[in-house]
Amino acid sequence: MNREYIYLKDLIKERLREDYPLFMILGKDSKGEIVTKNLDSLLISGHTGSGKSVFLNSVIYTLFNTSSSEELELVLIDTKLVDFYIYEGIKYLKGKVNHTVDESVVALEECLSEIERRKKEKVRGPFIVVLIDEFADLVIQNPKSEELICKIAKEGKEVGIYIILSSSMASERVFTEKIKESIPKRLIGSVVSKENSLWLLDEEGAEELLGRGDMIFKDLETGEQIRVQTPFVSTEESEQIVQGILENRKIDRIYRIKDVLYEDAKRVVIESGNATASFLQRHFKIGYNQSIRLIDQLELNGVIGPKDGVKKREILIQVPLKEK
Numbered sequence: 001m002n003r004e005y006i007y008l009k010d011l012i013k014e015r016l017r018e019d020y021p022l023f024m025i026l027g028k029d030s031k032g033e034i035v036t037k038n039l040d041s042l043l044i045s046g047h048t049g050s051g052k053s054v055f056l057n058s059v060i061y062t063l064f065n066t067s068s069s070e071e072l073e074l075v076l077i078d079t080k081l082v083d084f085y086i087y088e089g090i091k092y093l094k095g096k097v098n099h100t101v102d103e104s105v106v107a108l109e110e111c112l113s114e115i116e117r118r119k120k121e122k123v124r125g126p127f128i129v130v131l132i133d134e135f136a137d138l139v140i141q142n143p144k145s146e147e148l149i150c151k152i153a154k155e156g157k158e159v160g161i162y163i164i165l166s167s168s169m170a171s172e173r174v175f176t177e178k179i180k181e182s183i184p185k186r187l188i189g190s191v192v193s194k195e196n197s198l199w200l201l202d203e204e205g206a207e208e209l210l211g212r213g214d215m216i217f218k219d220l221e222t223g224e225q226i227r228v229q230t231p232f233v234s235t236e237e238s239e240q241i242v243q244g245i246l247e248n249r250k251i252d253r254i255y256r257i258k259d260v261l262y263e264d265a266k267r268v269v270i271e272s273g274n275a276t277a278s279f280l281q282r283h284f285k286i287g288y289n290q291s292i293r294l295i296d297q298l299e300l301n302g303v304i305g306p307k308d309g310v311k312k313r314e315i316l317i318q319v320p321l322k323e324k
Helices: 008-016 052-066 101-121 136-141 144-155 177-182 194-201 235-247 262-272 277-284 288-300
Strands: 023-028 034-038 042-045 072-078 127-133 161-167 185-188 214-219 225-229
Touching (some): 008 052, 023 052, 023 225, 042 194, 052 127, 052 161
Parallel strands (some): 072 127, 127 161
Antiparallel strands (some): 185 214
16 A cells, blocks of 8 residues: 555546546555545544544545535534534535534434425435534434434435544444444544454454555445545645635634633743644644634634734734743
């Protein structure tokens, strides 16, 4: 397997030259060929560092690059308040990013109602893609969510509605028999044990993957199986994409809940005089989306000034003299 970084933007450019429907770019196989699949429901798992979150974001970025907001709506669920926060208010979003189990269940119920409406009225569009980061919270805390997930996966495709689930908990309690039966397509990164691999793929092997995007795609209905290196989204790409997202935000940019690292980030930014997302990302060893959220929150709370072209952001709060 080629362990070199595979940049998402290059793969998107390659596929845009061809007449593809809505698609997901899985990455490149061992021969260096791009692996692309038509959009479909998908189960994703792997331990921390396996590449799950990067792949979820690459799916979103691919959809942004290949579909308009009239053609596509996203339902985002992120009960960990980590990866999807940056998308709050974008024009593709159906409602808002769902952060609690209760509001997430309501969002799933609305999707199921939409499926029933479309079937009754015999309509298909626009596409709706439900993405759930760490769906273990839903399944464990609200058993009703399992039934909703399964119905959306089984009945949604014919009317243009899909669901993509991700969790690091590769257990029977989360990836239940009903959910596995409803979603036969899997993308599995490095897992802790052979037992995890057997449960998710019906065979061993995922425990030997190398992490950082080294994953196995398997369709349990057809038996197709491909080892892929999933796309990498560079900091530069993220900055460009996020900036585009910010420019398309609705008026309400107020974050209701401060990030858990907010106070630490505030202190570090004031003391260092450095107010960039990349600096916070390196300092705290966090994802780019979380670092962007912290910068937004610092601006909204009057700690730093707004972005002004290539100039450094102004630090509006000074370190007290006694602390210098």
